[in-house]
Amino acid sequence: MTVYDRVVTILNDRLGVPAEDVSPETTFEQLDLDSLDLVEFALGAEESFGVRISDDEAEGLRSVGDAVALLESKGLGVTQA
Amino acid sequence: MLLENKRLLVTGVLTEASIAFSVARLAQEAGAEVVLSGFGRGLRITQGIAKRLPTEADVIELDVTKPDDLAAAAADIDSRWGALDGVVHAIGFAPAGALGGRFMQTSWEDVATTLQVSTYSFAALAAAMAPLLKQAGGGSIVGLDFDASVAWPGYDWMGVAKAGLESCCRYVARDLGPQNIRVNLVAAGPLRTMAAKAIDGFSRFEDEWAPRAPLGWNVHDAEPVGRVVCALLSDWTPAVTGEIVHVDGGAHAVGTGAATEG
Numbered sequence: 001m002t003v004y005d006r007v008v009t010i011l012n013d014r015l016g017v018p019a020e021d022v023s024p025e026t027t028f029e030q031l032d033l034d035s036l037d038l039v040e041f042a043l044g045a046e047e048s049f050g051v052r053i054s055d056d057e058a059e060g061l062r063s064v065g066d067a068v069a070l071l072e073s074k075g076l077g078v079t080q081a
Numbered sequence: 082m083l084l085e086n087k088r089l090l091v092t093g094v095l096t097e098a099s100i101a102f103s104v105a106r107l108a109q110e111a112g113a114e115v116v117l118s119g120f121g122r123g124l125r126i127t128q129g130i131a132k133r134l135p136t137e138a139d140v141i142e143l144d145v146t147k148p149d150d151l152a153a154a155a156a157d158i159d160s161r162w163g164a165l166d167g168v169v170h171a172i173g174f175a176p177a178g179a180l181g182g183r184f185m186q187t188s189w190e191d192v193a194t195t196l197q198v199s200t201y202s203f204a205a206l207a208a209a210m211a212p213l214l215k216q217a218g219g220g221s222i223v224g225l226d227f228d229a230s231v232a233w234p235g236y237d238w239m240g241v242a243k244a245g246l247e248s249c250c251r252y253v254a255r256d257l258g259p260q261n262i263r264v265n266l267v268a269a270g271p272l273r274t275m276a277a278k279a280i281d282g283f284s285r286f287e288d289e290w291a292p293r294a295p296l297g298w299n300v301h302d303a304e305p306v307g308r309v310v311c312a313l314l315s316d317w318t319p320a321v322t323g324e325i326v327h328v329d330g331g332a333h334a335v336g337t338g339a340a341t342e343g
Contacts, residue, residue, distance in 0.1 A: 035275065035278055035279075036095075036122065036123065036126070036275065039095070039096055039126055039275070040122070040125065040126050040129075043125075043126060043129035043130075046129075047129075055096050055097065055098050055275075059278070
């Protein structure tokens with residue numbers, strides 16, 4: 001599973017975003033997600049990946065691709081899961 | 082320790098930047114037992130953040146606008162501890178229409194929501210918890226304020242609600258004093274919390290706060306506020322009630338910044 005796939009899973013599990021609505025270019029604004037939703041996403045990512053996303057980092061995320069890039073910058077890659 | 086064996090209800094923890102998170106963390110470090118509350122879609126976030134405290138805290142579901150929730154929260158605490166030593170009210174909300182420079186156009190519905198959540202809830206929470214505080218032989222209620230003596234950019238009806246909160250604090254102090262319950266507010270300088278980020282124009286007075294404050298001011302550090310809240314929750318302010326303590330680097334005391342002098 002790629003980091004992107006797992007991000008889509010978190011968006012679906014935690015925030016009810018249908019997977020088919022998401023592409024790497026999709027912005028959180030287009031998904032109608034606000035700053036509180038991004039905090040929830042960050043918590044989901046922490047549970048799923050075991051990496052911490054700070055409030056400021058969460059606030060800076062504009063698109064799904066941004067979130068993937070941030071997580072990859074924290075050393076995450078493709079997993080066997 | 083400052084809060085050894087104190088049993089505290091801390092509302093308003095949403096993220097680690099929350100003032101209430103600093104309060105809960107410092108209180109635990111000072112020996113207190115802490116229960117948090119959260120509600121709505123914030124509840125799960127509060128539950129997640131509760132794990133980041135030194136000791137994971139339980140989270141009670143509590144919408145302060147619902148009398149049933151207040152009664153259920155009191156019953157939960159009663160069954161847990163049988164008494165309560167302190168309450169932190171860190172609750173405020175204003176619909177978008179009540180903030181951000183549309184003051185003269187705001188509808189009564191938006192104003193009513195702002196006042197219900199941000200002002201009335203202080204008295205409602207105090208009333209719900211008073212029997213438990215009395216059971217402990219008295220206690221301390223602390224609310225979070227933002228200086229309401231002047232008008233601020235963007236703060237609008239939340240500023241009106243805070244002015245009401247300041248008055249509300251005095252009346253609750255009057256009525257709960259005979260039960261040895263102290264009631265005070267901490268007026269914090271601007272902090273980069275989720276609540277602050279929701280306010281258009283907030284950055285304008287963030288930028289001018291540090292140069293004006295004699296002690297300076299860091300908008301990213303809620304600990305100075307948390308420390309004073311803990312002090313007010315402790316036994317070291319036994320004759321203080323109906324008070325507003327400014328934790329703002331001293332900005333409230335000066336009319337303009339000293340940076341250009343000398």
